[in-house]
Amino acid sequence: MSLTSIRLLISRQFKEQMRVYLIAMALLIGLLAFMFLLIHNWRDSFSGAVENGVFLIGLFLSGGLFTNSMFREFSNNSEGIWLLNIPATSMEKVVSAVLLSTVIFLAVYLSIFFLVDTLYLNLTGQANAKGFFDMFTNGFHEFILLYLIFNGLILLGRVSFVKHSFLKSMVVIIAGFVVLNTLNNFSLEYMIPDLSVTSSMPLSSFQFRQSGENIHVQLPAATQAMVSPFLWTLTPLFLWGITWLKIKEKEI
Amino acid sequence: MISIHQLNYRYSRKREILSCLDLEMPAGKIYGLLGKNGAGKSTLIRNIAGMLFPTKGNCKVMDYEPKQRQIDFLKELFFIPEECFLPNLTISQFIDIYTPYYPRFDRQQYQDYLKQFAIDPKQHLQALSFGQKKKAMIGFALAANTRLLIMDEPTNGLDIPSKVLFRNMITEAMSAERLVLITSHQVRDLDELITDLIIMDHGEILLHETKEDISGKLLFELTEEPSQSSELLYEEKQANGWAQILKNPMGISRPVDVELLFNAMLSSRETINTALSTQPQPELI
Amino acid sequence: MKPGNMALSALIVILLTSMVWVNTELRTVYNQIDLTDKLRNYLSIDTDEYSILKISGSNGYPIEIHQSDRQEMRVLRSRLSQIEHKIHGDTLIIHFSGARVSPSSLVNTATPPGIMISSTALSEIILEDTHNRVSGFDQSSLHLNLRGSSYTELSDNRIGSFSVQAMGSSSFEFQNKSSADTALFRLKGGSVGFLEGLSYHVIEPIMEDSSLVVLSKNALQELMHTQ
Secondary structure: OOHHHHHHHHHHHHHHHHHHHHHHHHHHHHHHHHHHHHHHHOOOOOOOOHHHHHHHHHHHHHHHHHHHOOOHHHHOHHHHHHHHHOOOOHHHHHHHHHHHHHHHHHHHHHHHHHHHHHHHHHHOOOHHHHOOOOOOOOOOOHHHHHHHHHHHHHHHHHHHOOOOHHHHHHHHHHHHHHHHHHHHHHHHHHHOOOOOEEEEEOOOEEEEEEOOEEEEEEOOHHHHHHHHHHHHHHHHHHHHHHHHHHHHHOOO | OEEEEEEEEEOOOOOEEEEEEEEEEOOOEEEEEEEOOOOOHHHHHHHHHOOOOOOEEEEEEOOEOHHHOOHHHHHOEEEEOOOOOOOOOEHHHHHHHHHHHOOOOOHHHHHHHHHHOOOOOOOEHHHOOHHHHHHHHHHHHHHOOOOEEEEEOOOOOOOHHHHHHHHHHHHHHOOOOOEEEEEOOOHHHHOOOOOEEEEEEOOEEEEEEEHHHHHHHEEEEEEOOOOOOOOEEEEEEEOOEEEEEEEOOOOOOOOOOHHHHHHHHHHOHHHHHHHHHOOOOOOOO | OOHHHHHHHHHHHHHHHHHHHHHHHHHHHHHOOOOOOOOOOEEEEOOOOOOEEEEEEOOOOOEEEEEOOOOEEEEEHHHHHHEEEEEEOOEEEEEEOOOOOOHHHOOOOOOOOOEEEEEOOOOEEEEEOOEEEEEOOEEEEEEEEEEOOOEEEEEOOEEEEEEEEEOOOOEEEEEEOEEEEEEEEEEOOOOEEEOOOEEEEEEEEEEOOOOEEEOOHHHHHHHHHHO
16 A cells, blocks of 8 residues: 555545535535524523534534545446546555545544634633533543444445435435344343333443333443444444445446 | 456346457557447456456456456556546646556647647636547547557547547557557547457457458458459448458458448358458469 | 455444343343342442542533431442542542533433432532532531532531632522521622521621622521621
8 A cells, every 4th residue: 555645546536626625614614603503592492512412413414425525436437437447556545535534524624613613602702601612521522433433334335326325325324223223122122021221322331211210221341441442443444444345346 | 468268247147248258459459349339348348447347257458357456457557438537627737636647657748639639738627528528538548658548439529630630649659568449339430540350249259350361351342333243242232332342362452441341240240250261362463 | 245245244243243242241230230229220439538529510410419427429320421530639529521501401400310429527519510419418517619600409408617609600509407507608700699598697798799699588687687
């Protein structure tokens, strides 16, 4: 794998899409500002982590669409041929797409979010009262790791579906999550008779109802420490690896 | 340079596109790949370019297996599909971004081609007409100086002067290490250009001969009346008379009417192939 | 099957297998819960001895602090990941963060307590941006330091010398049966004190900025009388 080739591929993507990306950045700033305006206008109706909510909506919406712009050439035969014929390995093509849609995207997104958040807090006089957005509280940064899995799924969808790949990927992701959750609940209720699961998070925890009270059952810290690296690190790596295989197998 | 052995390609279990193809294509030649729509031309060149993978058999190009799409293989290949894609860039940006991928790219050569095609390098690729886009791409492909150049219907969308220019450019850019493979419906566009002819139908190779060999073994004539000659292999009525293919036992050298030969191969394949397989007599002076 | 599809199938199998394995671990945790225990939804956290309690955070779940004959801290199972604690000298420092709850939404009566702290004796409680319930203290002195937008409910406390310092937009409310021989209040900023539920012998309120106290009619008359 050549770093020069990866640099050239990233530069190619930027130069070819620069205009679209600049418009998208302006749109993102507008979207975040609009959401902050909404939560400020209806601040009595919104409680809790509204900034976190805005952060996540912006991250997954813009991140999903941006990631989907990688390998967009595959939605058209002649463009797909062009991309496959660029003298770079499939691995270099995947690595450049992953770097662009994770490292570079996150750097740009975080900068834009903090800029808009700072403006919002200052304009509404909350800068001193609330303090600035802290993404390292209560494991909120795990959503960034979740974004990596989401990124892997969208990239995989991009190379698997020729047309309307984003919509199809989203349908598969949502359906997959519902199926996984249903299987998880089923497995828990099978293992623990008379258990009434009210909610569950596969590979992490579940909540059950007992005498009118919701009781949370969390994995022991030691087990969680084993599961988390697998979930947050290996799963995206696996998904990017499958994307690489799919590109190697791609026929046009 | 290209060696194909027992190549099969299927889109599905029921739909076989290429069956048991054998082809040897050495470098230094310009191949014209002809066939009706659906004959399997595009499937064949996509197998050669590594865009499709053989279902059976094997395909070797410059000792590479195209399906592996190895970087060194891709550096020696330029493939222009029928509907060629050009990115959203100015020509100058396009050169800056893509030339590093081709080690033998000659910028001056490309500038000269653009000049000949009257395309301003400052122009945006998306603003070019279909024909201009094609010219910009053909120029880039030639200036990349890759050993293998594959073009699917390159003359589509080119005006008459550009077609002439295109033929001259290809001829000038040819070398002993290079192989150019062109598919076209417009047979006459390639008449003067190609050195070797491959005719395909229903996924099979009907003919694979050098034009020189064909010209030595077959005689192409145009008469006002149908031929009564015992040497006649094929004839068809044309607007200006009767076009005929005759045996050429004397080895008289005449230009090959590729279009006529193509039609003949589709309707009288056995007859033509038998005539081509016989040795001609030396030409009498 | 193509390698890409094989790898995808392998990932799904690994995920499902891991899910079943994790569920067996969760079953073990579940089996350790005594479902007949009233405090089944809480986990006990061990701490060293302390006399000063300092809690900050932004969690929407209330914090109960009361006096007991033994020192104990219990955390709601679902909030376990949101608590950080350490002992610094004689002070137990707790950071109980969560969603940044707006001050207007801080008072939460619908949810169970997020933390329940029992202490044998405390000399000072420092609270910042949290919703707290301080009750059952019967001791000679206690200093309550409120900061940020913390809201503290006080009930059933009998303190000899009770001093409260409130800053920022914090507020405190004596709800019932609390008494103090000497009550010293120092309010700054936009802090508010509701003193209706407090009975005292001596009161010394010091108020600055736009702070205010709310008194019952009797308490006001009593205050005027003592002044």
